[in-house]
Amino acid sequence: MSRLIVVSNRVSAPTDPSAGSAGGLAMALSAALRKYDGLWFGWSGNTTPVWKPEAQIEDRAGVTVALVDLEPQDVDEYYNGYANKTLWPLFHHRVDLSAYERSFGEGYERTNDRFAEALAPLIQPDDLIWIHDYHMIPLARDLRRRGIKNRIGFFLHTPWPVRQLLVTLPYHRRLVESLFDFDLLGFHTREWLDLFRDYVASEPGIHGRLLPNDALMAFGKTVQTGVFPIGIDVDAFVEARNSALGIRTYDRMAASAAFRSMIVGVDRLDYSKGLEQRLLGYEQFLKDKPEQRGKVFLLQVTPLSRDDVDAYQDIRSRLDSLAGHVNGTYGDVDWQPVRYLNRTYRRDQLAGIYRAARVGLVTPLRDGMNLVAKEYVAAQDPEDPGVLILSRFAGAAEEMTEALLINPFSREEISDALSRALAMPLAERKDRWQALMQVVRDSDVALWRDMFVATLQAIPTGGAKPVPEV
Template identity: 80%
Template structure:
């Protein structure tokens, strides 16, 4: 049986499968590697004065991980720079926050080459390589240059930007051309795939077939849509665990007969946290009779705190939560409980179950697994209501949620009122439909469908050229 090698920027396989934060990628990839023998390769998160390429290999809860340390300059230019200050804001349609610095691009290319050089000796002839996310777009090209002929797949966990925005990136053609060294490119939604195809058609004068085989840059790549999900059975077990039950009991008691709205997002401008608080404030303004009867619990672990943009948004959220609480709180009620800490997955499951409303309102998001976790955590006999941004990838699948434009505080206010006053029969009907989606897109289905598709892609010689491909535009 072929081994599976998963490659990502950070290797975050949890030592305790029950523990975890709001993010679902670590749990998803760990589940994949427990089924397919292999290893997870990436950056250790540590730095060394001089890069040596020395590998650290360990077992984490049945997952073999291989990590490498980077130099501080690599971290500054590749991770904090090109990945988080250039590609991340650009892919989330925030050109105003995108930093175009030559040194960032050079560090991104250099670090991807280093990853490829360290990984190449570990690769066996029958291995299947699955590379994840925007941090490592050029890595297949670098592996090919080292003679690797294995099947190599890529999955993008973020949105793909509109062509008119992507062309603002210096050397955008070179970045996209490097993707044609993969055998299979996967996206969460048809929208992201369509935007990628449109870029190739217009900027590279490529051709797209009905089955999403794309020809450009003298090469051919298969593309597809593979919506990621959660480990449903594992999450239900976490929900029903001792700690999950204790957390539910604690939050139900803490609510003191009030309705709790919950939001769980890492600190990021793409999550629409300011707009969410403003929408909740509008709800309090529009519905004075419901003040004191409802509160928002917003859990926001701090991330990328060494990037200036994230420091700024943290300060604005602190001030906004304080202002709203100062304006509306009473002696026995605070409208917003704002927590900057990480909780275990079983604790989050208990939180979700206790909440009457799940508020998932990113301005743009690749998928957003919190939406699926919230649905899975609900009591089937008395489920809560999911309010979901139409700009999250999950909205393409979860049409029975209350879909909103997160930029409209009035729309958010109206959706919150609708959710809190929704009849039980309608809540159950919506929950059943949404739970079916959660089960149909379980992480195991995502894993098997992607790996199965990658195995079916024929291995081509490195020097294969699409005979009649149009010459790319200059």
């Protein structure tokens, strides 16, 4: 096979492939890069006073990585600005939080062009290039301008917004047009792909056409699209559950529960995760079921993120206040209804926490996939599994239909689902878990990776393809 080049905003190749803290995506991509003698390119996370296009090459546990530093202005405008203050909220239907500042867009275009400047000299003629996520939508266009003819694929890890919201973005057409310099566009779900297709086919002035087999034609080019639902490294997660630390964490959680039923939520701090709605729904449950007070508790693990973005500071303050309100209203001398933690745990620790939880509560308001739902299922004891409650607005809901699917905007639905989950008989819990576990195995991250790479490799030619004659 050709060499594989993975491109992402940050390079997450683990320094130790056996590290329990390494994410499943990083492990899967790292394994592919070792197998195919590949390269992982991205921002180092560091800043430099003056831009230098020469990438720093190093080895991380057998993976070759190429890193570039960015100027502080690039970080402010490209990363903190356009990526996290403009595109992220827009793609999650939070137009009220999107900042449409011209300097952000200029920084986004400039920084992607700089990435292309640094990456182009590293590309060999037969390389496959796989670019990840909304940070780097224009990168294929900028590589094509430098004469790169290789096959280039793109995978979007977030949802795609509905057309009526996308058009609030200044220069939305230019952003979408740049996607047609890729050979393959990948989405988590059919819903996200259909929304993209709707923009191309319906936006006035584009005159896009839907071709057979999910190909699209617009802007004088054609591009192949596809649905590639991402998953977790199932075997590695089960191994983490059964590891010494996983078992020890499970024992600690079981002991700390003191014969109470634990409900667990694990999400990084983000307004898209429905954390406020989750706490309000849990509070509604305590109101609706007073007999459950003292018998359950919610463990909410929420690592902090993007502290330099105002919206994240605001939600942290609101969650601190709401968790304190629930504990102050319903707590007792020997019972705290909410355990709210702002810290990060290793994968094997999380596996032990998930296993100890009677209910996994996953309530994003909009999410590309949501791997916590799949991790929770993989961590369960087959003989006594817990119950997954899942927002219907997570991409995972398209596959995981045996979860208790809820509308996270309705606190009553969250309350009812908690009541049902905690009362569910063992036979039903087993049946649901077995069906969900099959879904988790069928969408393993390695299968996702290999399917995308194989599809990209099978595309006949790289480079911008002209519109076929009719």
